Amino acid sequence: MKDVCLPDVLAGRLGYLLKHAYAGIAGAMEEALAPFSVIPRELAVMTVIDAAREQPSQLEIAAQIGMDRTTMVGVIDSLEKKGYVERRRSDRDRRRNVVTLTPEGLTCLREADQARERVERDFLAPLDAASARALTEALQAIYRARKAAGSMLPAGRLHCGRPD
Amino acid sequence: MKDVCLPDVLAGRLGYLLKHAYAGIAGAMEEALAPFSVIPRELAVMTVIDAAREQPSQLEIAAQIGMDRTTMVGVIDSLEKKGYVERRRSDRDRRRNVVTLTPEGLTCLREADQARERVERDFLAPLDAASARALTEALQAIYRARKAAGSMLPAGRLHCGRPD
DNA sequence: ATAGATCGTCAGTAATGCTGATGGTACATC
DNA sequence: GATGTACCATCAGCATTACTGACGATCTAT
Numbered sequence: 001m002k003d004v005c006l007p008d009v010l011a012g013r014l015g016y017l018l019k020h021a022y023a024g025i026a027g028a029m030e031e032a033l034a035p036f037s038v039i040p041r042e043l044a045v046m047t048v049i050d051a052a053r054e055q056p057s058q059l060e061i062a063a064q065i066g067m068d069r070t071t072m073v074g075v076i077d078s079l080e081k082k083g084y085v086e087r088r089r090s091d092r093d094r095r096r097n098v099v100t101l102t103p104e105g106l107t108c109l110r111e112a113d114q115a116r117e118r119v120e121r122d123f124l125a126p127l128d129a130a131s132a133r134a135l136t137e138a139l140q141a142i143y144r145a146r147k148a149a150g151s152m153l154p155a156g157r158l159h160c161g162r163p164d
Numbered sequence: 165m166k167d168v169c170l171p172d173v174l175a176g177r178l179g180y181l182l183k184h185a186y187a188g189i190a191g192a193m194e195e196a197l198a199p200f201s202v203i204p205r206e207l208a209v210m211t212v213i214d215a216a217r218e219q220p221s222q223l224e225i226a227a228q229i230g231m232d233r234t235t236m237v238g239v240i241d242s243l244e245k246k247g248y249v250e251r252r253r254s255d256r257d258r259r260r261n262v263v264t265l266t267p268e269g270l271t272c273l274r275e276a277d278q279a280r281e282r283v284e285r286d287f288l289a290p291l292d293a294a295s296a297r298a299l300t301e302a303l304q305a306i307y308r309a310r311k312a313a314g315s316m317l318p319a320g321r322l323h324c325g326r327p328d
Numbered sequence: 329a330t331a332g333a334t335c336g337t338c339a340g341t342a343a344t345g346c347t348g349a350t351g352g353t354a355c356a357t358c
Numbered sequence: 359g360a361t362g363t364a365c366c367a368t369c370a371g372c373a374t375t376a377c378t379g380a381c382g383a384t385c386t387a388t
Contacts, residue, residue: 009215014284017303022182051173095335095384120178126309134298139181145290259353259366
């Protein structure tokens with residue numbers, strides 16, 4: 001393919017940069033988590049369960065992660081099949097499915113989380129420490145602002161596709 | 165839904181932050197571009213065509229945007245149907261489809277691009293000027309580093325799903 | 329008790345991307 | 359000049375993912 005001289009005009013686009021950044025880290029994360037038999041989303045679910053003080057229901061987990069409750073069903077199915085979590089009808093409210101980590105799930109979480117941290121470190125490697133911190137803090141600031149403004153995703157919008 | 169006290173553990177996750185950031189700006193972009201009858205990806209294609217010194221082929225556009233060539237077919241179809249671009253067999257190489265902007269397409273591009281800039285400004289609004297610059301530059305640095313390292317997406321990987 | 333709301337589940341649908349095959353075209357080599 | 363290889367656009371088929379709407383079971387307020 002002859003180079004028709006296409007300057008990288010898109011490199012100045014915030015949307016394009018964010019898309020590539022997300023796709024890049026998501027791909028690396030998937031790869032790094034494969035040895036633990038979990039996908040990023042499953043790790044997120046286990047993380048939320050572990051962090052919750054009381055055992056959360058499927059809906060609560062979904063809400064925090066920003067996932068649809070119907071999607072959560074399959075994720076929990078998958079995790080349960082691997083023996084990492086357990087479903088149980090709540091005693092207080094028998095509509096709710098309380099999800100708990102099994103000992104194996106907790107072990108997996110601890111180890112997989114280290115892999116996640118490695119991925120994040122590698123991802124930030126091209127930056128000096130100050131820039132890396134600035135990036136993270138800027139993203140958090142935007143996240144908080146959007147959350148406060150209620151601009152959070154209705155719960156799942158993310159037409160994939162590539163760089164826009 | 166009773167609050168079971170789920171600390172926002174995911175807010176420290178780079179992958180989660182990037183996903184939300186991308187989803188947020190992508191959603192806003194889609195909305196802002198709707199009046200111009202284009203989706204973000206179509207704007208990207210028009211932008212690349214406009215920036216190319218010679219008229220690029222479909223494959224070249226796809227390569228630069230990081231899109232699959234089979235997907236590009238549909239995008240060009242859509243843009244052609246709207247009268248924004250024209251396909252033409254290249255004279256020099258009749259395998260290639262040279263894509264050019266029509267006057268209407270150029271007008272649309274100019275106007276839609278202003279909308280895009282507004283979206284980016286609004287997105288960065290929660291940050292002070294220095295943080296906004298730091299964010300953009302950090303993302304660009306990572307983009308360049310990944311590009312140089314050849315870690316660019318094979319051309320399209322982006323399992324949607326939500327925050328990981 | 330009865331009505332309305334909530335939770336988990338499932339089936340169906342839509343959007344998106346990729347793989348592989350096809351037809352047309354260029355180029356290099358003989 | 360003929361032929362084989364590589365390349366481009368296109369299309370059909372498949373896989374993945376998410377959402378909508380409906381359903382049964384359950385809670386809660388009246």
